[in-house]
Amino acid sequence: MISEIQRNFAKLSQAMGFQRSPSSKQKVKPISKENNDENGGDHSINARTTSNPPDSDTSDASYNSWMVEHPSALDSFDRMIKAAKGKKIAVFLDYDGTLSPIVDDPNRAFMSDEMRAAVREVAKYFPTAIVSGRSREKVKEFVELSNVYYAGSHGMDIQAPPRPVKACEGKYHTLVPGKKGNEVLFQPAKKFLPAIQEIIKELEEETKKIQGARIEDNRFCISVHFRQVREEDYSVLQEKVKAVLRNYPDFDLSEGKK
Structure with missing residues (x-):
C-alpha cells in the first residue's frame, strides 16, 4: 500500500517536472523557464506566487541551494509517512506553474494528460485540493477531475467533490445537486x-x-x-x-x- 502511494507521488512529481536521475542526486527540470506567477500572468493583483527551481544552465551551487530550501518529499517519504501515522494527510496543489506551464495567455494554461492522471491517482488516497487565484470554474474546466477539492479566488470559492449529502450547515455553505452527488460550495464573500x-x-x-x-x-x-x-x-x-x-x-x- 505504502509503495503504491509512493509510486503515485513519484508520477505526480515527474509530471510537474521533478525527475530522478539514475544517480542518487535528484535532478530538477523546471516546468517553465519563466518566472512562476499565479494565473499565468505577469504581475497580478491578489495573486500568489510560488518558486521554480533555477534554470538548467545555472551552476551546481545555485541548484544545491535551491534544493536545500525546496527538498523533495520523495527523498524523505518513509520518514514523512511515519511522522503522519495516526494523522490525516491532505495534498494541496497550485495550478499555474505547478499543474500547468506558465504561458503568456492564461486561457491556454492547459495541464497534460499525464499530470491529470497523476493527480487523479493521488486523490484516491488523500483528500486533494487545487488552490488558485483563478476562478473556481476556470480551474475546474482545466483540471476536469471530480475527485478533488477546488479552491478558487484564493480560497473565497471552494467546492468539495460530489457526495451523498442531503443538507449542509454553515452560513456560507450552499448545496448544489449534481449527477454524481451533491456538491457543497463555500463562498464567504458573496456580498x-x-x-x-x-x-x-x-x-x-x-x-x-x-x-x-x-x-x-x-x-x-x-x-x-x-x-x-x-x-x-x-x-x-x-x-x-x-x-x-x-x-x-x-x-x-x-x-x-x-
Missing part, C-alpha cells in the same frame, strides 16, 4: 460580488489605453496582468489600479512579481 463587478468595469476603463494590460475576472478577486506592458508604463498602471481601489476600502491590493 462583495456587486462591488467586484464595479471595480472590474472601472479598471477596464482606466487601463484600456495601456498597451498589454489585461484585467481578469476571477469572480471573488481580480487580477491585473502586466507581463506584456512596456516597462515605462508599469508605474502608470500601478497608480491607476491604486486610484480605483481607494474608493473601495473593503478590498486589499496584493502584488506579485513579473
